Amino acid sequence: MKYFYYALRSMWVTLINLLRKPTTDTGFPLNPRPRPERYRTSFALVHDEDKEEACIACAKCEMICPSQIITVTPGKKRESPATGKKRGYLDDFTLDLQACIFCELCVQVCPTDAILMTRSPHRPGFAREDLLLTMDRLYANEPHVTWGTASLLLEMQDPKRNLPTQEGE
Amino acid sequence: MSNLSENIELFMGNPWGRGVVLSIAIVTVVMTLIAWTIWFERKFAGRMQNRVGPTFVGPFGLLQPLADVIKMLRKELIIPRGADPFLFLLAPPLTLFFTLAGLAVVPFGPSIVVADLELGVLWALAFSGLLLFPIWIAGWASNNKYALLGGMRAVAQGVSYEVPMLLTALVPVIQCSSFNITEIVNYQIANGWVIYWPPGPGIFAAAIFFVASLAEANRIPFDIPEAESELIAGVGVEYTGILYGLLPLSEYLHTLISSALVAALFLGGWDGPFAPGMHWMILKTLTLFVGILWIRWSLLRFRSDQLLRICWYWLVPISMLTVCAAALSKYLLASGGSL
Amino acid sequence: MSIAMPSPFVADPYLDIDDYDSDADLMVLNLGPQHPSTHGVFRIKLILDGEIIIKAISYPGYLHRGVEKLCEKLNYAMITPIVDKNDYISPMINEQAINMAFESLMGVEVPRRGRWIRTILAEMQRVASHLIALGTFAMDLGGAIGGGASLFMYMFRDRELILDCFEELTGCRFHYNTHIAGGQRHDLPEGWSEKVKTALAQITQHLEDCKQLVVENPIFADRTKGVGVITQQLALELGLQGPIARASGVDMDLRRDAPYHCYDEVKVNVVTESSGDTWARFMVRLREAQESIRIATEMVDGVPVGPIFAGKVVKTAIAIKIKEGQSYVAVESPRGELGTYLIAGGPKGISPYRLKIRPPSLHAISAIPYILPGNNVSDAIAILGSLDPVMGEVDR
Numbered sequence: 001m002k003y004f005y006y007a008l009r010s011m012w013v014t015l016i017n018l019l020r021k022p023t024t025d026t027g028f029p030l031n032p033r034p035r036p037e038r039y040r041t042s043f044a045l046v047h048d049e050d051k052e053e054a055c056i057a058c059a060k061c062e063m064i065c066p067s068q069i070i071t072v073t074p075g076k077k078r079e080s081p082a083t084g085k086k087r088g089y090l091d092d093f094t095l096d097l098q099a100c101i102f103c104e105l106c107v108q109v110c111p112t113d114a115i116l117m118t119r120s121p122h123r124p125g126f127a128r129e130d131l132l133l134t135m136d137r138l139y140a141n142e143p144h145v146t147w148g149t150a151s152l153l154l155e156m157q158d159p160k161r162n163l164p165t166q167e168g169e
Numbered sequence: 170m171s172n173l174s175e176n177i178e179l180f181m182g183n184p185w186g187r188g189v190v191l192s193i194a195i196v197t198v199v200m201t202l203i204a205w206t207i208w209f210e211r212k213f214a215g216r217m218q219n220r221v222g223p224t225f226v227g228p229f230g231l232l233q234p235l236a237d238v239i240k241m242l243r244k245e246l247i248i249p250r251g252a253d254p255f256l257f258l259l260a261p262p263l264t265l266f267f268t269l270a271g272l273a274v275v276p277f278g279p280s281i282v283v284a285d286l287e288l289g290v291l292w293a294l295a296f297s298g299l300l301l302f303p304i305w306i307a308g309w310a311s312n313n314k315y316a317l318l319g320g321m322r323a324v325a326q327g328v329s330y331e332v333p334m335l336l337t338a339l340v341p342v343i344q345c346s347s348f349n350i351t352e353i354v355n356y357q358i359a360n361g362w363v364i365y366w367p368p369g370p371g372i373f374a375a376a377i378f379f380v381a382s383l384a385e386a387n388r389i390p391f392d393i394p395e396a397e398s399e400l401i402a403g404v405g406v407e408y409t410g411i412l413y414g415l416l417p418l419s420e421y422l423h424t425l426i427s428s429a430l431v432a433a434l435f436l437g438g439w440d441g442p443f444a445p446g447m448h449w450m451i452l453k454t455l456t457l458f459v460g461i462l463w464i465r466w467s468l469l470r471f472r473s474d475q476l477l478r479i480c481w482y483w484l485v486p487i488s489m490l491t492v493c494a495a496a497l498s499k500y501l502l503a504s505g506g507s508l
Numbered sequence: 509m510s511i512a513m514p515s516p517f518v519a520d521p522y523l524d525i526d527d528y529d530s531d532a533d534l535m536v537l538n539l540g541p542q543h544p545s546t547h548g549v550f551r552i553k554l555i556l557d558g559e560i561i562i563k564a565i566s567y568p569g570y571l572h573r574g575v576e577k578l579c580e581k582l583n584y585a586m587i588t589p590i591v592d593k594n595d596y597i598s599p600m601i602n603e604q605a606i607n608m609a610f611e612s613l614m615g616v617e618v619p620r621r622g623r624w625i626r627t628i629l630a631e632m633q634r635v636a637s638h639l640i641a642l643g644t645f646a647m648d649l650g651g652a653i654g655g656g657a658s659l660f661m662y663m664f665r666d667r668e669l670i671l672d673c674f675e676e677l678t679g680c681r682f683h684y685n686t687h688i689a690g691g692q693r694h695d696l697p698e699g700w701s702e703k704v705k706t707a708l709a710q711i712t713q714h715l716e717d718c719k720q721l722v723v724e725n726p727i728f729a730d731r732t733k734g735v736g737v738i739t740q741q742l743a744l745e746l747g748l749q750g751p752i753a754r755a756s757g758v759d760m761d762l763r764r765d766a767p768y769h770c771y772d773e774v775k776v777n778v779v780t781e782s783s784g785d786t787w788a789r790f791m792v793r794l795r796e797a798q799e800s801i802r803i804a805t806e807m808v809d810g811v812p813v814g815p816i817f818a819g820k821v822v823k824t825a826i827a828i829k830i831k832e833g834q835s836y837v838a839v840e841s842p843r844g845e846l847g848t849y850l851i852a853g854g855p856k857g858i859s860p861y862r863l864k865i866r867p868p869s870l871h872a873i874s875a876i877p878y879i880l881p882g883n884n885v886s887d888a889i890a891i892l893g894s895l896d897p898v899m900g901e902v903d904r
Contacts, residue, residue: 010722017717109822157692467658468727469727475731
């Protein structure tokens with residue numbers, strides 16, 4: 001007898017949930033889901049404020065990537081037309097998104113804030129070549145840049161940030 | 170023209186003629202209905218779990234069953250090595266055959282029944298009992314230990330739960346003095362539904378018959394034979410494509426027939442407060458069916474020994490008591506209250 | 509309701525099959541690597557007499573990825589995103605265990621704000637992990653299509669709320685890489701504590717629903733009470749920890765007994781039960797989830813102001829150098845004690861010499877030959893679900 005009573009109580013819980021608004025009624029994947037600001041899904045290479053390529057081909061991102069997906073081919077060091085100083089330039093840069101684990105370490109170590117993670121575009125591709133981000137695709141992602149640059153990350157991690165205002169360091 | 174209408178009347182008057190026409194009609198309608206009950210179940214279950222069911226195929230996902238059937242028809246039929254090919258291929262169509270045979274005596278309206286047998290109740294219960302054979306055959310012929318375990322559990326459960334089912338099905342038979350389902354419904358229309366008149370045995374009998382038919386159809390909470398998390402589809406584990414599709418199809422059909430039987434035997438069939446007719450029968454059947462779906466998505470399953478214990482400890486004695494109570498009340502009513 | 513078994517049936521994990529009743533018709537059933545309920549790829553060879561299990565032999569190793577060997581050549585900053593795929597259900601705690609080991613050898617103390625944030629993240633991750641454990645356990649009992657699936661969906665819906673909070677903080681819903689040796693990499697955004705409190709309040713409410721749906725149900729009680737009993741002595745002998753041991757009466761919790769992070773500043777109520785069966789394990793996880801919600805809600809209001817990182821900021825791959833030392837650091841993961849044994853001293857000090865991870869699930873599944881025999885196959889599934897192993901950390 002108690003089986004009937006408790007069965008009815010369980011059925012009551014599912015009935016209540018039947019009448020609630022479903023949480024997945026957004027039409028995904030046709031309607032994209034709103035993502036928070038720090039969401040990281042793709043990459044972009046940017047230009048700095050002198051309209052030059054920010055990347056100096058130091059390959060620190062290549063060295064720190066745990067999945068070894070970045071390949072940096074440095075070009076010849078030459079003088080920059082904007083500042084007049086000698087700096088490195090990129091010859092080729094590929095990032096294989098198939099093996100990326102989205103750890104953001106490449107962003108963290110970049111000394112010139114060149115490589116950033118973006119919030120979009122997040123489209124699955126139909127061929128493996130769609131997931132191999134070449135240099136032109138990375139520069140094409142530049143307008144999608146949102147949050148994470150190396151400087152912002154390093155600022156967050158600064159050991160002297162927001163120290164309580166007492167005497168001492 | 171009058172020759173044609175006369176011929177039609179003759180044709181429909183003859184039970185064989187009626188049987189052919191109605192069987193084609195009923196089977197077509199019911200099988201289509203079953204396909205869309207699958208859609209309904211998926212939407213219903215989705216809503217109960219705070220999600221939407223299928224939405225992509227057709228508006229509101231209405232063409233989903235069609236997509237499923239087309240997918241299943243196109244799959245390769247694999248017969249595992251070591252399986253007995255004749256028995257392996259025989260079992261799923263045989264389940265469908267037995268289930269559809271049980272559909273023959275279910276009345277959907279005053280004279281809308283494929284075969285108005287004098288022993289209608291017996292026929293329906295016999296075929297739901299015969300359903301165990303194809304499941305057992307499938308379990309053995311698959312050459313798979315999981316299927317074997319599923320088949321054995323199904324047989325144990327089915328055989329045990331037939332006893333309370335038969336005993337409680339006797340209660341409306343005793344009350345209405347007939348095995349013919351149409352006559353039972355007519356008696357209920359005249360004298361009040363079995364479930365509440367005479368008060369007492371009817372409600373218990375209805376509840377036990379409902380529970381026992383859930384167990385016969387291997388629905389949760391009694392679905393140990395096809396416990397998906399343990400036996401991965403039980404006896405159907407080695408079946409592919411449409412052979413597998415026939416197994417849940419016959420399970421849904423069996424559930425629908427059981428709810429129709431409960432509606433006919435205990436709830437008055439096509440009786441209603443106004444305008445008795447086929448629509449009441451269909452309404453009652455579908456309400457019970459939705460209730461069965463609701464139970465499925467809310468409860469956990471019993472273990473096989475607990476299942477059998479419930480049957481033999483509780484359901485069989487109570488169903489025997491209901492039969493005795495029904496016989497006693499019928500005697501009292503018939504003899505006008507004197508003992 | 510117990511099944512009739514040849515009595516007295518003392519489960520002997522070292523039973524030789526030939527010594528068993530020679531008239532019996534034994535059947536070998538592989539609860540094989542492909543199975544919906546083995547919580548990952550895990551093979552258990554069951555030797556059945558009818559439907560009763562006589563002997564159970566477990567074969568882990570299907571998910572071995574060579575993580576520990578891989579870590580020997582990775583630099584310290586690169587290890588974190590690889591290791592947090594061990595226990596893939598609670599990645600925050602994996603990261604914390606590893607980074608605490610690094611910090612203990614670097615001699616760096618994480619600032620108070622960093623430690624506070626780590627505590628909050630650990631507690632929220634514990635809730636999320638227990639929600640999965642509860643949901644998959646109900647699914648093992650009740651069917652992937654059926655009543656168990658309803659609870660599973662509800663638990664996942666609640667878990668999404670927590671994962672949304674993590675996504676606001678770090679950018680990833682899973683496998684965050686937000687910890688680094690020395691502190692945290694991401695600081696709290698605006699309005700994060702409000703979001704967390706809303707999420708946790710909703711989850712508290714839904715856990716009450718869960719109780720009504722499953723816990724009060726006599727079907728659940730029949731399936732789980734008295735099934736798979738791990739006595740307190742067996743738990744101590746096998747070295748079990750976490751909810752499994754606490755359900756058997758062993759009152760041990762690293763958060764209270766050996767506090768790390770900021771656990772010495774909050775009160776941690778340790779939940780124990782004494783019966784040691786699957787019901788006790790379920791209830792311990794449920795109550796622990798509620799307890800963690802309480803702790804997280806309490807702590808998220810008072811986050812101290814300050815830096816989140818100490819030491820040299822990681823700007824290159826070889827920033828973190830540890831020349832020598834050995835240390836063992838343990839944290840309380842939702843499955844038990846997750847320990848990291850680190851021997852530093854790889855080439856130039858930029859990678860470890862040996863990194864060994866002590867996974868709690870490996871010790872949990874060592875109980876299988878002891879508690880599975882004597883039960884039905886259905887009970888075996890329920891017991892395995894209640895032990896809640898994560899194959900990623902068992903095999904690494």
